[in-house]
Amino acid sequence: MRLLRTMMLHKVQLLAVLAFGLAVLFIENQIQKIDESREILEQTIARHEVAEVEQRHAEAGGQVTSSLSEADNVVVIYNRVPKTGSTSFTNLAYDLCGKNGFHVLHINTSKNNPVLSLQDQVRFVHNVTSWREMKPAFYHGHVVYLDFSKYGVKGKPTYINVVRDPVERLVSYYYFLRFGDDYRPGLRRRKQGDKKTFDECVATGGPDCAPEKLWLQIPFFCGHHSECWNVGSRWALEKAKANLLSEYLLVGLTEELEDFVMILEAVLPRFFKGATQLYRTGKKSHLRKTTEKKPPAQDTISKLQQSDVWKMENEFYLFAQDQFQFVRAHAVREKDGKLSVLPQSFFYEKIYPKVS
Ligand SMILES: *[C@@H]1O[C@H](CO)[C@@H](O)[C@H](O)[C@H]1NC(C)=O
Ligand SMILES: *[C@@H]1O[C@H](CO)[C@@H](O)[C@H](O)[C@H]1NC(C)=O
Numbered sequence: 001m002r003l004l005r006t007m008m009l010h011k012v013q014l015l016a017v018l019a020f021g022l023a024v025l026f027i028e029n030q031i032q033k034i035d036e037s038r039e040i041l042e043q044t045i046a047r048h049e050v051a052e053v054e055q056r057h058a059e060a061g062g063q064v065t066s067s068l069s070e071a072d073n074v075v076v077i078y079n080r081v082p083k084t085g086s087t088s089f090t091n092l093a094y095d096l097c098g099k100n101g102f103h104v105l106h107i108n109t110s111k112n113n114p115v116l117s118l119q120d121q122v123r124f125v126h127n128v129t130s131w132r133e134m135k136p137a138f139y140h141g142h143v144v145y146l147d148f149s150k151y152g153v154k155g156k157p158t159y160i161n162v163v164r165d166p167v168e169r170l171v172s173y174y175y176f177l178r179f180g181d182d183y184r185p186g187l188r189r190r191k192q193g194d195k196k197t198f199d200e201c202v203a204t205g206g207p208d209c210a211p212e213k214l215w216l217q218i219p220f221f222c223g224h225h226s227e228c229w230n231v232g233s234r235w236a237l238e239k240a241k242a243n244l245l246s247e248y249l250l251v252g253l254t255e256e257l258e259d260f261v262m263i264l265e266a267v268l269p270r271f272f273k274g275a276t277q278l279y280r281t282g283k284k285s286h287l288r289k290t291t292e293k294k295p296p297a298q299d300t301i302s303k304l305q306q307s308d309v310w311k312m313e314n315e316f317y318l319f320a321q322d323q324f325q326f327v328r329a330h331a332v333r334e335k336d337g338k339l340s341v342l343p344q345s346f347f348y349e350k351i352y353p354k355v356s
Pocket of ligand 2: 128131132
């Protein structure tokens with residue numbers, strides 16, 4: 001009996017040990033499972049974090065590519081004055097835009113009015129500034145200077161222009177209205193059929209050759225202020241000079257267009273790479289000549305030169321000439337009768353703190 005009880009007890013103990021062992025095994029198994037899940041969870045979290053970092057990088061990178069680089073964001077505005085030989089220069093831009101990868105846009109204003117209404121000024125400034133698909137862009141047209149900084153946009157365009165001797169410009173315009181040019185020979189001109197020469201016009205005091213008609217390059221550089229159009233205004237002359245210096249990257253002369261092109265190529269290669277070569281080889285095709293132009297007689301010129309308007313327009317022209325020749329003297333060198341632009345002649349040194 002006793003033996004039997006002991007055997008039973010042994011059995012119970014054995015069972016208990018067995019159960020305990022099983023329980024331990026089960027718990028270990030569960031712990032391992034938890035460990036595995038934790039590992040999976042950690043891996044998932046890590047993967048998620050990596051993805052997040054990568055996404056942030058991609059976003060930052062995307063921002064760099066979607067916001068245009070400095071050179072590709074440039075807008076050049078050439079607010080050309082009529083009859084300054086500007087078509088020759090504009091055609092260069094059309095010939096280069098495909099190869100150099102920029103857009104050229106003509107600003108066509110109704111009735112060729114060079115002054116924009118206030119609402120058009122706002123439209124134009126906002127459109128030019130935000131129109132990414134067109135950048136880099138070269139805009140040209142007979143529009144007077146417009147100061148972008150007062151319309152609440154970031155950044156300013158790069159203005160360039162060309163000026164011409166005021167009497168020659170007026171003579172050219174006079175004949176252009178009567179005979180057109182070899183550029184669009186079929187087009188009917190406003191004063192077509194009028195055979196009167198410029199000399200005859202000045203002698204008889206006609207309106208198309210009146211000294212007031214000289215007042216054009218000053219208002220083009222002066223801009224959208226009432227006083228700019230006040231013929232003979234000293235304030236307008238000073239404003240035009242100040243704008244020429246501070247708001248224009250470069251103002252060339254009709255009489256020295258090749259040098260203008262050469263310096264522009266050095267200053268704005270993103271647009272004008274290859275322009276000098278093209279201008280030299282294709283000189284004829286880029287020239288636009290007013291047909292039937294008779295040079296004015298000396299006393300015609302003298303008569304115009306007596307007017308205050310001529311004196312001021314001429315002062316502005318000489319001012320532009322001085323400035324252009326100053327720029328050229330510092331930008332170009334002559335060697336064996338050939339002009340070339342100077343290479344970079346500054347460098348940095350003594351850069352601190354040293355990078356190790
Ligand atoms: C400007 O647009 C008008 C109307 O479409 C057109 O007749 C004129 O020829 C354009 N001007 C120039 C210079 O192309
Ligand atoms: C700018 O104006 C043109 C012509 O009106 C238009 O097609 C273009 O969508 C405008 N761009 C912007 C960014 O407003």
